[in-house]
Structure formats: C-alpha cells, structure tokens
Amino acid sequence: MDDWQYKPAGDHGLKHEESFKSLRREVGLLGTITQTAWRLAVRGYLRGYHRLRVDGVEHVPAKPSFVMVANHTSHLDALTLAAALPWPLRRFAFPIAAGDVFFETPAVALFSAMMLNALPMWRKSCGPHAMQQLRDRLLSEPTIYVLFPEGTRSRDGSLGRFKPGLGMIVAESEVPVVPCYLHGAHAACPANRKMPLPLPLHLRIGAPLTFGAVKNERAGWQEIAAKLEAAVSALRDAGQ
Amino acid sequence: MHPVAFWIAAGIAAGLAVTPLIFLILDKTGKLKPALRSDLWTRYKSWLVLAPLMVGPLLAGRLAAIIGVGVLSLACYREFARATGMFRYRAISAVVALGILLLTFAAADQWYGFFVALSSLTISLLVIIALFADQPKGYIQRVALGIFAFSLFGVCLGHYGYFANDKDGAGQAFLLAILLCVELNDVFAYCTGKMFGRRKLAPQTSPNKTIGGALGALILTSALFATLVHAIVHGSALDQPVHLVAMGMLLSLTGQWGDLVMSSIKRDLGVKDLGVTIPGHGGLLDRFDSLIFVGPAMFHYVNYFLGLGLDQPVRGITGH
Structure with a gap:
C-alpha cells in the first residue's frame, strides 16, 4: 500500500443519473450493501432454481484484473458468470451491459448500477473513447469485466462471430482473458422469454489467455477475437 | 410547540415568500447582472426544497x-x-x-x-x-x-x-433559531462583504471572504440571535445581556469558522464543490458546513448555564 493520497471517487462531481452510467463509477458502503444482498439472492436462485454446476473454477485467476468472456444467449449469462467467481473476487466484477437496455431509463440504470454493478456499452455509438476508458480502468485498478463478444444474445442458441472490439481492451497487456461456455441458458431463458424455466445450467471455465504480444491495432483485435471464439467453441464441444 | 418555534417557522415561510419580490425589484432597477440573477434563482429554488426538509422534521417532534x-x-x-x-x-x-x-x-x-x-x-x-x-x-x-x-x-x-430532546420544547425553538441564524450569518457576510469588504480575511483559504463581511455578519447575526434567545429563555438565568451577546457572537464565529474549515478541506483536496446534491450550492457539506461547530457550542453553553436535564437518567428505550 502506498502513502495516503487524496483520490476522489472516479465518478465524483457527476449527478446521480450520470454517475450510474459512468465507466469510472466506484461503489461505496451503500452500494456494497445492496450488491452483496443481490449477489446472495442470485447465488441462491441459480443454485436452487437452475441447479448451477461450474467446472474449471481453478482456471479463474487468483487476483483481479482479468476479463471473462462467454457465449451469450440469455439474461442469465452475466448473472451466472459473476456468480461463478470465488466470493472475494465478486465485488470486482463489472458485467458490461447494453446501454440501450440496461441504462435507458433512470430506474433501470439505478438497478443496473446499484445491484448488477454493470457498466454500459452503447452499441450504436460506442467509440474508441469508451473502449479506452474500459482499458484504462482494467489496467489501473482491480477490475473484472464480464463481457459477451458476440455483442447481442444469440436468438437460436448457436455461437455467433466474436466482435473485435474486445481486442482494444486487452491487446498488448498481460491481463488474462478467461473463456467460458454456459450450457442450458438458451433453453432456460431465451431472448423471447420473460420468466426463466427451471432448467439446469452448466458453466465450463477454460484456461486463461493473454495477448501481450498481439499488436493493439485492427489486425491484432481480429486475431484476439478469433482466438477467443475458438477457445469458447472448444469449451462448448468439450461439454458434449 | 414552543411559541418562539412557531414564530421562527412562520418567519422563514414569510421570508421565502417575499424573496422573489426582492429579486424582482432588484431586477427592475437593473441592479442584477444576468449571471448573478440566474445564480440567485437556482439557490432560491433549492432553498424552497431545503427549508421544508430542515424545518419539517424539527416541527414534527423530537424523534x-x-x-x-x-x-x-x-x-x-x-x-x-x-x-x-x-x-x-x-x-x-x-x-x-x-x-x-x-x-x-x-x-x-x-x-x-x-x-x-x-x-x-x-x-x-x-x-x-x-x-x-x-x-x-x-x-x-x-x-x-x-x-x-x-x-x-x-x-x-x-x-x-x-x-431536540430538551423537554419543555425550548430545544426545538433553539434549533430553529440556530438554523435560521447560521444560514443568515452566511447571507449577512455576503451582503456586508459586498458593501464594506476590502481586506481579505483568508485569501489562500477562501478568496472571496473579507474582514468587512466577517465583522458585518458578527454584528448582525449576534443581534438577531440574541433577540431570539431572549424570547426563548425569557426570565431564566440565560436571559442576561452578557449571555445573550456571548451566545450571539459564539454562534456567528463558530458558523464562520465552520465555513472556513470546509473551504480549507476543499482547497486541500483541490475540488470546487464536495458534491452535486443541491443545485446552486454544491454538495450537502457546501451548504451545512457552517452548522458543524455551532451545534456543540450552543448545546454545551445552554447546558452549562441553564441545564438541559442531562444529569437525569431518562433512557426511554433501554431503561428499566
């Protein structure tokens, strides 16, 4: 620990509704309480209702920062990936969520910020600036991103193409990226369903990859996306 | 309700009702620059929310x-x-x-x-x-x-x-008088500073504060608070000129020091405001900084010379 330094909260000086959407938002005592309550409830729900099984927990790095990526078929995905983390790591987890769904109205943004600890990704207007902010945060403080490189929920349950944007966050860095595959979420709660069915979930966590040697430019980003897509799809096939 | 508490609350309500008229008159006579006018209106609108939030619980009872x-x-x-x-x-x-x-x-x-x-x-x-x-x-x-x-x-x-526990209701009246005088202390310092302020009070800490403003606030606030305390503790041991003046000066000084303390903190941190909770004022601390030291000073002054019944065991919840 360094000498004491005054360092205001990353979202200091922003109005409440703006601070919910801020990529530099930091949680205080109140947020810790609401998020802990939420995590306990989600863990109970996933274990009880979906009989969640997790393989490969040993692949999860012992300390932040790192990134978890997975296939995306359902709103259950981010909850499950965050819940699969060992308890001491969970408060560092930030699901990267679609801004136009999870941060559109103030009430939903409040929920996403205070319960889910989500950070917004604005799909239509996500410039390099936002990716740079995410990268800075990942490299400068203990942070775990949970993100879905397909960019949207797969409507038929199959694995879509990984978008290269993720590469901007991890290229030329030693931050591990942990590939995961979640079985059963498409059957339990597909995109067109509101209430989940009580079907089992099975999460498979793979060995982490790092991309320190991959150039932080378009070709490198595409290479990273392709490698991660292959890793996730290998986990899918290993589970059958 | 203590009669003085009622009159202070009524006075605050009347003051808030009259303020827009003063703004309008100043505006019509061309004494307000547009930036100052919009700043005053933002602050005034915040007070319309803050004042009931502060006075309401005090009037609603001790709990x-x-x-x-x-x-x-x-x-x-x-x-x-x-x-x-x-x-x-x-x-x-x-x-x-x-x-x-x-x-x-x-x-x-x-x-x-x-x-x-x-x-x-x-x-x-x-x-x-x-x-x-x-x-x-x-x-x-x-x-x-x-x-x-x-x-x-x-x-x-x-x-x-x-x-707020003080039994015969004087505590409630004291609290309202303190709130009113502490807030007016700031206003008096601002206004007299504009009129008579030349020499800076503490330029490194708070560049806009002047000695003239501090003295003006000291005189006006002391007079107002002494009058209010006289009405609250009428006929008691505290109702003597020396106590009334001492309490008035103590309130004005501790209020101004609280303000300067928060300015020091902000300078040290390098931030302009400590928050964004209250439009036109900044954070809660930017507004309530002056209250911090007034509370203990008044509480113990009243307790020492008049007694707040603190030596009596009460313990409504844990007692018996």
Missing part, C-alpha cells in the same frame, strides 16, 4: 428531528468519503457509519452517558479496525481521516439530534 440529523450525518460522511477516497477503506467507513447510527440511537434513547461514551469507543474501534488490513503504509492517514470525519459529521452534528 423526527433526531432521525433527520442522523440521515444528514450519514449523507455528509458519504460526501466527504467520496471526495477524499475514504470510501475505498470499507471497514473504516463502516465503523464511522456505525458510530453515527449509535449516536442517533443514544439521542433517541436520551442516554447521555452513551452519547458521550461513543466518542472514545468509536475512535478506539476506528484505530483498531484499520489494523486488520495489515497495511501499515498510510495507516495513520487513513485512521486520522476516519476520526476526523466521525468527529465532525458524527459527534459535532449529532449534538443537534440530542438538542
């Missing part, structure tokens, strides 16, 4: 007032913690919050012994809890900031909650 003070203490600590970075030290923050909750409980219970004990107990716990992180680097700074925050926003502000 509402005590809970209101507890919420204010927690909100002030939150703002301070987020501006300094203290919020990242969750154990220390949790102990400060716990200390504030217990102070609120002690006030509600009218258990003065516990209220007093909480200073040393919470400070001890802060010093001890910070050990468990096993990070000696920065230990003193972290603990000291926690104690600093607890002393200011917990113990000092907490006196307002305990003040």
Whole structure:
C-alpha cells in the first residue's frame, strides 16, 4: 500500500443519473450493501432454481484484473458468470451491459448500477473513447469485466462471430482473458422469454489467455477475437 | 410547540415568500447582472426544497428531528468519503457509519452517558479496525481521516439530534433559531462583504471572504440571535445581556469558522464543490458546513448555564 493520497471517487462531481452510467463509477458502503444482498439472492436462485454446476473454477485467476468472456444467449449469462467467481473476487466484477437496455431509463440504470454493478456499452455509438476508458480502468485498478463478444444474445442458441472490439481492451497487456461456455441458458431463458424455466445450467471455465504480444491495432483485435471464439467453441464441444 | 418555534417557522415561510419580490425589484432597477440573477434563482429554488426538509422534521417532534440529523450525518460522511477516497477503506467507513447510527440511537434513547461514551469507543474501534488490513503504509492517514470525519459529521452534528430532546420544547425553538441564524450569518457576510469588504480575511483559504463581511455578519447575526434567545429563555438565568451577546457572537464565529474549515478541506483536496446534491450550492457539506461547530457550542453553553436535564437518567428505550 502506498502513502495516503487524496483520490476522489472516479465518478465524483457527476449527478446521480450520470454517475450510474459512468465507466469510472466506484461503489461505496451503500452500494456494497445492496450488491452483496443481490449477489446472495442470485447465488441462491441459480443454485436452487437452475441447479448451477461450474467446472474449471481453478482456471479463474487468483487476483483481479482479468476479463471473462462467454457465449451469450440469455439474461442469465452475466448473472451466472459473476456468480461463478470465488466470493472475494465478486465485488470486482463489472458485467458490461447494453446501454440501450440496461441504462435507458433512470430506474433501470439505478438497478443496473446499484445491484448488477454493470457498466454500459452503447452499441450504436460506442467509440474508441469508451473502449479506452474500459482499458484504462482494467489496467489501473482491480477490475473484472464480464463481457459477451458476440455483442447481442444469440436468438437460436448457436455461437455467433466474436466482435473485435474486445481486442482494444486487452491487446498488448498481460491481463488474462478467461473463456467460458454456459450450457442450458438458451433453453432456460431465451431472448423471447420473460420468466426463466427451471432448467439446469452448466458453466465450463477454460484456461486463461493473454495477448501481450498481439499488436493493439485492427489486425491484432481480429486475431484476439478469433482466438477467443475458438477457445469458447472448444469449451462448448468439450461439454458434449 | 414552543411559541418562539412557531414564530421562527412562520418567519422563514414569510421570508421565502417575499424573496422573489426582492429579486424582482432588484431586477427592475437593473441592479442584477444576468449571471448573478440566474445564480440567485437556482439557490432560491433549492432553498424552497431545503427549508421544508430542515424545518419539517424539527416541527414534527423530537424523534423526527433526531432521525433527520442522523440521515444528514450519514449523507455528509458519504460526501466527504467520496471526495477524499475514504470510501475505498470499507471497514473504516463502516465503523464511522456505525458510530453515527449509535449516536442517533443514544439521542433517541436520551442516554447521555452513551452519547458521550461513543466518542472514545468509536475512535478506539476506528484505530483498531484499520489494523486488520495489515497495511501499515498510510495507516495513520487513513485512521486520522476516519476520526476526523466521525468527529465532525458524527459527534459535532449529532449534538443537534440530542438538542431536540430538551423537554419543555425550548430545544426545538433553539434549533430553529440556530438554523435560521447560521444560514443568515452566511447571507449577512455576503451582503456586508459586498458593501464594506476590502481586506481579505483568508485569501489562500477562501478568496472571496473579507474582514468587512466577517465583522458585518458578527454584528448582525449576534443581534438577531440574541433577540431570539431572549424570547426563548425569557426570565431564566440565560436571559442576561452578557449571555445573550456571548451566545450571539459564539454562534456567528463558530458558523464562520465552520465555513472556513470546509473551504480549507476543499482547497486541500483541490475540488470546487464536495458534491452535486443541491443545485446552486454544491454538495450537502457546501451548504451545512457552517452548522458543524455551532451545534456543540450552543448545546454545551445552554447546558452549562441553564441545564438541559442531562444529569437525569431518562433512557426511554433501554431503561428499566
């Protein structure tokens, strides 16, 4: 620990509704309480209702920062990936969520910020600036991103193409990226369903990859996306 | 309700009703620049929300007032913690919050012994809890900031909650008189500073404050508060010119010092405002900074010379 330094909260000086959407938002005592309550409830729900099984927990790095990526078929995905983390790591987890769904109205943004600890990704207007902010945060403080490189929920349950944007966050860095595959979420709660069915979930966590040697430019980003897509799809096939 | 409390509340309501007229007259005579005018209106609109939020709980009774003070203490600590970075030290923050909750409980219970004990107990716990992180680097700074925050926003502000307990209703009237005079203290300093202020009071700390403003506020606020206290404690041991003047001056000085303390904190942190809660004012602390030292000063002055019944065991919740 360094000498004491005054360092205001990353979202200091922003109005409440703006601070919910801020990529530099930091949680205080109140947020810790609401998020802990939420995590306990989600863990109970996933274990009880979906009989969640997790393989490969040993692949999860012992300390932040790192990134978890997975296939995306359902709103259950981010909850499950965050819940699969060992308890001491969970408060560092930030699901990267679609801004136009999870941060559109103030009430939903409040929920996403205070319960889910989500950070917004604005799909239509996500410039390099936002990716740079995410990268800075990942490299400068203990942070775990949970993100879905397909960019949207797969409507038929199959694995879509990984978008290269993720590469901007991890290229030329030693931050591990942990590939995961979640079985059963498409059957339990597909995109067109509101209430989940009580079907089992099975999460498979793979060995982490790092991309320190991959150039932080378009070709490198595409290479990273392709490698991660292959890793996730290998986990899918290993589970059958 | 204490009759003076009623008249102060009525006076605040009347003042808020008349203020727009004053603005309009100033505006018509061309004395307001557009920037100043919009600033004044923003502040005024905030006061329309703040004043009922502050006066309402005081009028609603002792429990509402005590809970209101507890919420204010927690909100002030939150703002301070987020501006300094203290919020990242969750154990220390949790102990400060716990200390504030217990102070609120002690006030509600009218258990003065516990209220007093909480200073040393919470400070001890802060010093001890910070050990468990096993990070000696920065230990003193972290603990000291926690104690600093607890002393200011917990113990000092907490006196307002305990003040609300005073049995014959004088506490309520005192609290309203203090609120009114502390806020007007700022206004008086601003206005007399504009008119007579030349020499800076503390240019490094707060460049806009002048000696003229400080003296003007001292005179006007002392006179107003002495008049109000005279009405509240009429015929008692405190109703003597020397006490009335002393209390008036004490209120004005501690109020101005509270303001300067928060300016120092902001300068040290390098932030303009400590929050964004109140449009036109900044954060809660930017508005309530002047109250911090007035509460304990008035509470103990009244208790020493008049008595607030603190030596009587009451303990409505934990007693028997």
